[in-house]
Amino acid sequence: MSIKKAFFKYCVYYPIILLRREWIYPYLKKLRLSQYYNRASIEADQFKRLADLLAHAKKNVPFYKNRLQSECNSLTELQDVPFLEKDDLRNNAAYLLNAEPKGYIRAKTTGGSTGAAVTIYKNNYAMAEELAATWRGYSWAGIEIGDLQARFWGVPFDKKGRIRARLIDFVTNRIRLSAFSFSENDVARYLKVLNKKKPKYFYGYVSMIKQLAEYIDNNNLSLSFNLAAVITTSEVLSESDRVFFERVFNCKVFNEYGCGEIGTIAHECEHGRMHITAENMIVEIVDHNGHVVPDGVSGEIVVTDLTNYSMPLIRYKMRDFGVIDPSMCICGRGLPILKEVHGREYDILINSKGEKFHGEFFLYMIEDAKKLDMPVKGYQVEQVALGQMVINLVVDDLFFSKIKFFLENKIKNNFDDSIEIVFNKVPHINREASGKLRVIKRSF
Structure with a gap:
């Protein structure tokens, strides 16, 4: 491990998450074990967590008092619960909050790709579970805490937002390259920064990473360092873009699917299968009538967050579409597989x-x-x-x-x-x- 990586891991990142009471390691240790459990064991754990969540929500969250049964006897009974829409978060936020919150509550405002942003609340324990799932997913791409990231992402307009973004980038050891304006001159400048800083991996929007790849390819250039991985998120990754990135950057591409309200929903493993973070959530696929479809059939993605007791998101409609693949992956992980995800994409x-x-x-x-x-x-x-x-x-x-x-x-x-x-x-x-x-x- 390099001195710089060790510094950011042990002297920056760890102390900060300890101060925020979001110590991830107990959860990360569990996730590293549970990813290899069989499907029956994973579903048994999901049911236990679901029953606890539903009982808690009915007792402590006004919004759910008349939406939930007195008890839950099986995973399939989740299908009887009405869907939670994004408009519910915007219009009924006060009623969705736990009347007796525990831990340190954080507010998270999401990007609003569905037409308007929403704000949700999580306590430090739920945040730690979310972070642990993210780091486990990154580990499948060979990435560890402290590795330098080049982040192709947005930059806030207001001064306070920019300062906060810079602080977060420092703590997580990442270089932020603005996704808001990337002319050829910008991309040329970004390439110089990348070749100087030599990040371990790229993370961000498909569209902007593609702009960099096209600039490099069209001008017969190359990175002056070895890139370990490219992790794409927030936009649809086509197979042609994947092949193009892997040729230009000479490394493997890993796709990620998630949302600000819940966090990581699925990460791609080293064999190219998108595994759902089933320990932290239940993912359903429903048709246009709201009925759960069989595995292998496309439909809308619905997620129940099993970690958030501060503002429970039960049967939350993502407004994205996908398919649950019932097959097992050769990686040996028992986690369910999500494929053919589509729906959110900016031009x-x-x-x-x-x-x-x-x-x-x-x-x-x-x-x-x-x-x-x-x-x-x-x-x-x-x-x-x-x-x-x-x-x-x-x-x-x-x-x-x-x-x-x-x-x-x-x-x-x-x-x-x-x-x-x-x-x-x-x-x-x-x-x-x-x-x-x-x-x-x-x-x-």
């Missing part, structure tokens, strides 16, 4: 200079508006042509003009000062024919 928007901006660039603007008491219930940004954009907003009449003025200034100052923007106040954001809700899209 890349382009300004008049040809500079490319990741969709979350606009999400941060929406969040800034909310912080200034300009509530946005839903939104969709569509670039219909180079120099033309349509923004649909689900807002109250009282705030429409103010939000319109705010967003127009933000976009012209940070994206393209010559762009023509049409704002529409709409009752809701329409879904695609596939059922996917695309809030950032380019239609040319």
Whole structure:
């Protein structure tokens, strides 16, 4: 182990999670053992945790008092519980909170890829279990705590958010490369930074990692160091992109699926199978009528978080789609396999200079508006042509003009000062024919 890695692992990361009372090692030790349990043992543990969670939620969480039975006798009885929608988190947050919370409660505001952000609450124990699952998943890619990460991710606009992001990046030993603007000059600069810092692995949006790979490939360049792995997340990883990344970066690609509200849901193992973190959650696949479908059949992903007692998420609809593969993986892990995940994907928007901006660039603007008491219930940004954009907003009449003025200034100052923007106040954001809700899209 290098001196730098040891420093970040033992002198930075460990002390911080101890101070936050999120000591992960008891959970990580259990997860390293339980991943090799057979399916029957995993399901038995799920049932025990589910029964405890449901009993707790019925007793202590107002939202669930009339939604749950007095007791749970099998995993299949979970199917009798009504679904929890993202709108429930936004509109009934106070009723979803534990009346007698334990531990140290943290607030987490998610990215809002479904049209509007949501805030959930977890205590330090649930956060530790979430972190442990993440590190176990990374270990399948050969990554350990303290390894330097190059993170292709968003950067907050406001000063406080940027400072917080820098502190988190320091604690977790990572370099953040902004996904919000990556012209060829930006990518060239990123490559210089990477070749100087020599990270152990890449992590982040497929679209931005692809921009770097294309720049390297088109200019007959290469990394000046050996990359151990690329971990992709938040966007669909196509097989062609996987092959392209592995050729350009000369390392294996590992996909991850999760969400801010729950954390890691599934990680890809060394044999290319996406294993569900079944110790921490139950994943169901349902059809358009809400009925659970057999393994091997595609449907909407529904997740029950077994760790969060502060704000229980029971049968939470992800608005993503996937398939449970009933087969066993040759890696020997008994964890269920999730495949063909699709549903959440941002488009890349382009300004008049040809500079490319990741969709979350606009999400941060929406969040800034909310912080200034300009509530946005839903939104969709569509670039219909180079120099033309349509923004649909689900807002109250009282705030429409103010939000319109705010967003127009933000976009012209940070994206393209010559762009023509049409704002529409709409009752809701329409879904695609596939059922996917695309809030950032380019239609040319």
